[in-house]
Amino acid sequence: MNTAKLTHLTRTMFVLVGTVLTAYIGLATFGHISNSKVHYANFVLAIMVLSSIYGVEVLLGEHAKAGRFSFRLGFRIGILVLGAATAIPAALYVRIHALRLDRIHPFFEQIDFYMGLVLLAGVLLLNWLHWGALLTSLVVITILYFFFGDRVTIPLLMLPEYDPHFVMNYLGLGLAEGMFWFARVAADNIYFLIIYASILLGVGMLKLVIEVGKVAGNHVRGGAAFPAIIGSGIVASVMGQAVANVVLTGRLTIPMMKERGFRPNMAGAIEAVASTSGQIMPPVLGLAGFIIAVFLNIPYLDVALAGLIPALLFLSGATIGVLCEALRAGLPTLNETIDGTVIVRLLPPFLISFGVVLWLLLGYYSPSYAGLFGIVAALAACAFQGRHRPTRAELLEAFTDGMRLVTLLSLLLIAIGPLAQTFQTTNLAQRLGVLFSQIVPDSTLLILSGAMVISLLLGMGLPTPVAYLVVALSLTPFIQSAGVEPLVAHFFVFYFAVFSTLTPPVAVSALAAAKVSGGQFVGTAIDAMKLMLTTFIIPFAFAYHPQLLQFPNVGADLIPPLLLVVFLQATTSAFCYGYLFVKLKQFDRWLALALTIAGLALLTGWAKVELSIFLVLAAVFAARVVYLKRGAAPGGP
16 A cells, blocks of 8 residues: 555544544533543543554655655654554553542552553653654653652752652542643643634635735735734634744745745744734633643633733734834835635634634633534534635545644643643742742842743743743742732743744744745844844733733723833834834934833833933934934935
């Protein structure tokens, strides 16, 4: 049997198992599954099967692309075979004995203990295949610390000697902690929301948002960037994955920007930043929002609503930066023909289904319940799209893509459960917080700055939810001790974990964008960082002004910090691009930098001295801009 036939057979198996799991999760959403421990054991077993089948499809694709058998491919095949051979039987054992294991924990029989170890090993092997060695190594280190922490020689980090059965109970054999902790998040929250996002793409949402972006882009210089800013932002807000979104929407938006004068590096940077915005944009919040809700024991809706104003500020900062660059370079408007039938036909299904999801979430229904009804609404409404109505094959492909993403994210959550459990059960988070407090002086600004640096460093090689999780577990207690509210502390480290996808030297989103644009990776990453500098202000803004995270319960006290943040985004862009209403000279760019620093000091203090310095610098800078503007006008001095 050739590779193409094997791929088709594998994909068919994946779709069949995914359909069965989807029907099962649907029954659970309506309360037809009585025992939760059995339910989550079923879910973990299904994810082990799906991730193994999908692993075969991935490796077949790698073989077809390479055209030959390599040592690396053979090594990855070995990981898949060993992972599937351990994870699936062990997960099946746990499912068969779920009720007994729940009843006797932590006093397991020896065979139970060994099967728990086998399941843990299988999960980590499959995670290695799909998510890489760095994340898997981090989880392995924390697990080894849980088992052998009594041998650590550093007094602050030394653990008492735990019974191995006690440890295994918390790593997942008890069916409520460890591997099963975040499996609940995957099954109860993200499952149908992710499939809903894929169905939206299947019914034509990408074409819709590109056309809407053209409407805005046809009226401003550099308007070719607006399909990316608007389109990628909206698509990523429901997908919640930056790199995948770069590849998906960048194929359309990046060539459009390059044709209208944007440098390849800048075109890739705009797409990378716009796609990254989806991870902080409600309703999905890049998966980490669900983990925040679990940690703080609050409804997910409250987390999503809290993220709305900062997400809009993110988009405003990126937009200001793009406009400054476009005006400086003298780029034209987009001037694209708008296909009005696409908007007329595709907008109602999007608005109807998205409205259903928001209405149910605002009614505090579960995200899974909202996502399920969003799928039903989208499929029903797409029947009226005329010639833009998707075919069955397109809908099947959209469902398959959704199942792939659900499988990968669920596997990720199952794998990082032991990491989070180790931090919590061993009190490692508090221990690291104490260690951090011995290094960083007792200053809120320095503590937040240190947390920012650690979040950026960890996020360079880890998926955003994992980077957030590690920093949140280790640093948020210490940040809270400085007087920062719990939700604010979690959002602070979450934002910088998201930003890390654009931070050199790894910058995975910029790397993906550079491959699509044909630009240089380093140049794309630098241009992306320039755009991102306008958004680095936001976490510090809501750390000192928590009202920015209190939507919809906001008042007049929201206005001053909101306006100041937007103003600082403009001055930051002026420094980075040398343009603000007019081309700036070198002196004016440094003046813009000084004004930005003064504004940041004002943002974190609101003292009279900071306010005076800020107003003086603002007046001087404004006078310089007016002078340059007059000089640039015809007949000027």
